[in-house]
Amino acid sequence: MDFIELSRKRYSVRKFSARPVEAEKIASVLEAGRLAPTAKNSQPQKIFVIKSREALERIHKATPMTYNAPVVLMVCYDSKASYKNNADRHFPGYDGGETDAAIVTAAMMMEATDLGLGTLWARGYDSQTIYDAFPEISGLELVCLLDIGYPAEDSEPSERHSLRKELSETVSEL
Numbered sequence: 001m002d003f004i005e006l007s008r009k010r011y012s013v014r015k016f017s018a019r020p021v022e023a024e025k026i027a028s029v030l031e032a033g034r035l036a037p038t039a040k041n042s043q044p045q046k047i048f049v050i051k052s053r054e055a056l057e058r059i060h061k062a063t064p065m066t067y068n069a070p071v072v073l074m075v076c077y078d079s080k081a082s083y084k085n086n087a088d089r090h091f092p093g094y095d096g097g098e099t100d101a102a103i104v105t106a107a108m109m110m111e112a113t114d115l116g117l118g119t120l121w122a123r124g125y126d127s128q129t130i131y132d133a134f135p136e137i138s139g140l141e142l143v144c145l146l147d148i149g150y151p152a153e154d155s156e157p158s159e160r161h162s163l164r165k166e167l168s169e170t171v172s173e174l
């Protein structure tokens with residue numbers, strides 16, 4: 001499958017099947033994230049793989065945005081490790097950590113899609129509830145949850161999936 005085809009295939013899955021995800025597939029997803037570029041190669045990402053029954057119960061209780069996915073990656077970054085640009089007058093104290101974690105997450109999403117898995121990038125919750133449920137991430141910056149699993153048989157893309165702006169609205173040639 002070429003990359004454009006893969007990009008068309010990906011959509012936000014909000015209904016997962018109970019089928020367990022093979023450990024090798026999770027390993028490949030994490031490897032795709034490991035290979036992603038980060039500012040000055042700082043690799044500040046810290047990823048927590050939520051897959052034990054106990055941890056899944058905690059995350060499902062903390063937010064409905066997991067849609068009962070059998071695996072949830074909690075993607076954070078360490079602001080002590082991330083790239084800072086202190087010479088930037090427009091963004092004083094620019095921190096590349098969130099961008100880095102987002103690039104890593106996007107790479108993991110696409111690898112998961114290539115492996116026949118569905119994903120949902122979730123950020124619509126009060127992050128304090130996640131910090132309260134997971135003391136393991138204290139001191140880190142939470143960027144998103146990446147829900148992963150096999151899509152349920154009747155999973156469908158939402159209407160929003162097909163709403164993409166024309167390139168003329170988002171791209172300017174200079």
Ligand SMILES: Cc1cc2nc3c(=O)[nH]c(=O)nc-3n(C[C@H](O)[C@H](O)[C@H](O)COP(=O)(O)O)c2cc1C
Binds near residue numbers: 011123161162
């Ligand atoms: C930064 C970010 C945050 C998102 N947060 C949520 C969320 O909290 N809940 C949700 O259901 N979808 C969330 N999404 C998914 C988007 O709504 C979805 O990607 C967009 O509507 C396009 O649909 P598609 O992914 O099916 O193509 C998020 C996506 C991104 C990139």
